[in-house]
Amino acid sequence: MADKSTLEFNEAHAPKENSFEAFGNIADTIKTEIKKSRAHWDAHEPKMWSRAKGISDAELVNFTFEKDLVSVRSAPTSYGTIILGKLRLPAVNDEEGEGFVHIRIHDPPNRGNEDVVFHSIWTDEGSPDKDGKPTTWRAIQTLNTPLEFFHE
Secondary structure, eight states, X not given: OOOTTTOOOOOOBOOOHHHHHHHHTTHHHHHHHHHHHHHHHHHHOGGGGGGGTTXXXXXXXXXXXXXXXXXXXXXXXXXXXXEXXXXXXXXXXXXXXXXXXXEEEEEOTTSTTTTOEEEEEXXXXXXXXXXXXXXXXXXXXXXXXXXXXXXX
């Protein structure tokens, strides 16, 4: 299993055609997973998706990868390539600015983009208190939040 210490990611950069294709091939899955994550967290810790309060699920996932995938990074592994993407959620634009989610996908070797699979959405449980419990929850990032490896 890959972890931060064993992966060598390239620098974050604007996506190219192969990134648009990879994410686009699983667009419906990504949109479904965003809605599922939001529903899960709204039931357990509504602060996670609080920047989307008042926005319908349909509005939240009203994006296209060609227009809203703004940054990508990738790292090879023995079992394919891990690809991270910073995706703008056009419906989210509040006092913190535009909203973005960080998506992790996996491209197995030797078959092109048609076998790309969704892995996860970064849901940041941060700022631990003295007992190690999170005090902040954030699924929707800002433009300035670095696109870093995450394992969820």
